[in-house]
Amino acid sequence: MEKDESLDCKGLMCPMPIVRLAKKMKEMQVGKVLELVVDDPGSKEDVPAWCSRTGNELLGMKQEGNVFFFYIKKKVA
Amino acid sequence: MAGKRLVMVVSEGTFDKAMESMMIANTAASMGMDVHIFHTFFGLPLLLGNADPKLPGEMAPQTEMMKEKMKSVGAGDYASQKKMAVELGVHLYACSTSMELMGITKEHLTPGVTILGAAGFLNIAADSDMQFFIG
Numbered sequence: 031m032e033k034d035e036s037l038d039c040k041g042l043m044c045p046m047p048i049v050r051l052a053k054k055m056k057e058m059q060v061g062k063v064l065e066l067v068v069d070d071p072g073s074k075e076d077v078p079a080w081c082s083r084t085g086n087e088l089l090g091m092k093q094e095g096n097v098f099f100f101y102i103k104k105k106v107a
Numbered sequence: 108m109a110g111k112r113l114v115m116v117v118s119e120g121t122f123d124k125a126m127e128s129m130m131i132a133n134t135a136a137s138m139g140m141d142v143h144i145f146h147t148f149f150g151l152p153l154l155l156g157n158a159d160p161k162l163p164g165e166m167a168p169q170t171e172m173m174k175e176k177m178k179s180v181g182a183g184d185y186a187s188q189k190k191m192a193v194e195l196g197v198h199l200y201a202c203s204t205s206m207e208l209m210g211i212t213k214e215h216l217t218p219g220v221t222i223l224g225a226a227g228f229l230n231i232a233a234d235s236d237m238q239f240f241i242g
Contacts, residue, residue, distance in 0.1 A: 043180035045134040052137035
């Protein structure tokens with residue numbers, strides 16, 4: 031999937047992937063797509079929850095082994 | 108959508124309660140929520156600048172091991188979570204009566220902490236969407 035930036039949070043557990051995701055998205059411009067790479071199993075629920083709560087768009091997710099790749103489009107400034 | 112208000116009362120100061128309160132608070136702030144934490148009774152010493160909480164009772168000797176595990180998953184220690192909370196705009200409150208009971212003065216507290224009483228906190232809680240009690 032197309033992406034503008036990537037953020038590797040492998041090895042980090044809740045709450046750090048979400049805290050880093052929020053910080054990273056704050057730095058990005060509206061319309062850009064972030065790839066978030068995580069292996070916290072809670073992320074499967076947490077990342078979609080963050081997207082819906084903050085109004086950003088989850089374009090897709092894939093899983094390779096224990097690693098999740100989320101593609102998130104920044105929708106709100 | 109963003110902007111929901113979360114209020115928490117923290118009335119215990121052990122490592123588990125301390126970390127739990129900050130981890131929830133920092134996640135909430137990262138979700139765009141407006142977070143307010145009232146520290147009262149044994150939760151108040153967590154707002155001391157040098158707070159280094161321990162696990163409760165007989166588990167206390169295992170605190171260092173737990174702290175190492177927390178660090179290994181990126182969550183750091185209580186001090187770093189508290190610092191992060193201040194940076195993320197989480198509002199930290201010290202209960203004025205607990206301060207008097209414990210002989211804690213403003214100078215001892217982490218910078219950025221607001222001192223208030225129950226009425227001040229209830230006024231904030233009255234307009235909240237979620238209320239958590241950590242104790």
